Amino acid sequence: SQQGEEDPQALSIQEGENATMNCSYKTSINNLQWYRQNSGRGLVHLILIRSNEREKHSGRLRVTLDTSKKSSSLLITASRAADTASYFCATPEYSGGGADGLTFGKGTHLIIQP
Amino acid sequence: EPEVTQTPSHQVTQMGQEVILRCVPISNHLYFYWYRQILGQKVEFLVSFYNNEISEKSEIFDDQFSVERPDGSNFTLKIRSTKLEDSAMYFCASTPGQETQYFGPGTRLLVL
Numbered sequence: 539s540q541q542g543e544e545d546p547q548a549l550s551i552q553e554g555e556n557a558t559m560n561c562s563y564k565t566s567i568n569n570l571q572w573y574r575q576n577s578g579r580g581l582v583h584l585i586l587i588r589s590n591e592r593e594k595h596s597g598r599l600r601v602t603l604d605t606s607k608k609s610s611s612l613l614i615t616a617s618r619a620a621d622t623a624s625y626f627c628a629t630p631e632y633s634g635g636g637a638d639g640l641t642f643g644k645g646t647h648l649i650i651q652p
Numbered sequence: 653e654p655e656v657t658q659t660p661s662h663q664v665t666q667m668g669q670e671v672i673l674r675c676v677p678i679s680n681h682l683y684f685y686w687y688r689q690i691l692g693q694k695v696e697f698l699v700s701f702y703n704n705e706i707s708e709k710s711e712i713f714d715d716q717f718s719v720e721r722p723d724g725s726n727f728t729l730k731i732r733s734t735k736l737e738d739s740a741m742y743f744c745a746s747t748p749g750q751e752t753q754y755f756g757p758g759t760r761l762l763v764l
Contacts, residue, residue, distance in 0.1 A: 569751060580743060581695065581755040626695065631708070639685060639697030639708055640753060 543643045544627055550649040557614045559646040561627030562607075568630065570603055571640065572612050575624045584612075584625075617650045624648070654678045656756035658744050664762045668733050673759045675727045675744030684727045685745040685753060686719065688712070695743065701727065734763045 544561045551557055563570070569588045573581040587594045587603045587610065594601045600613040614621055624645040630638035657676045665671050677684050686698040700707040701719055716738075718730045727746075731738055739762050745753040 571752065573755075578741075578760075580757040581745075583752050583754060586752050628695075631697065639687075639700050639710065640695075641697065642695040644694050 544625070544646045546646055547644065548647045548649070550651060551617060552651050553617060553619055555617055557617050557621070557648055557650075559612045559625050559648070561610045561612070561643055563610075563627075563629050564608060565629075567605075570601075570610050571628045572599075572601060572610075573626045573628060573642075575626065575645070577623075581626070614648075617648075619650050619652050622648060622650045656744055656746055656754050658742075658756040658759050660759060661757065662760045662762075664764065665734055667736055667763055671731050671734055671761060673729045673731075673742050673744075673761070675729070675756055676725050677727055677744065677746030678748075678754055679725070681746035681748045681754070683707070683747045683749070683753075684719075684721070685747075686729045687743045687745065687755075688740040689743065689758075690737075690740045698729070731761075734761075736763050739763045 544559055549557055567589055569586050571586045572584040574584055575581050585596045585599055585601050587601050589605055598615045603610045610627055624647045626642045626645045628640040628642045631641055656678055659674045684701040687695050688698055689695045697710050699709040699713045699719055716732045720728050741758045741760050743758045744756040747753045
């Protein structure tokens, strides 16, 4: 499946700058989620946006969703060195049957230069 | 804040051996999941579990794999006869509903 493909694959910016990552998906969704993964560690849930929402904020994070283009973006404002991580979008495999597994993209590896 | 926990953090095994990976989901959660991430690749869904039975499974989750909730707190993934290609990070996740999934720190499995 090519659901949830992020770009760019890698992004390196200076501390204090904003970082924008994009995600595209192919099938209909009822929500889209963004996760962060520090090197070799577990996945941390950042934010969930539902299909009837266009924008959502959480602290320094801003997520948009365009269902007509089947795309989402994650903006991290005023980046910090601690934001260095891989960021993934994920969508439920909506089968309507219950506990949907998530389909993850390949991720964007974000490096914040001090 | 409650967390999903997983044991062991690392496991090394010989090809053909059975391994059991253990997870303790967050206590009031109802849905449980296993995922794997081969080094450098995407996180891949393996299986979901609800009401004491498998709800969904991916193509990866073949007869070599099984899951169990042996008691009220643990959720296990068993790989019956490990292959070299089973080497990966295995993540457990849980959710109270069907949206945000909370992931454990993972078990790194190395098959030699």
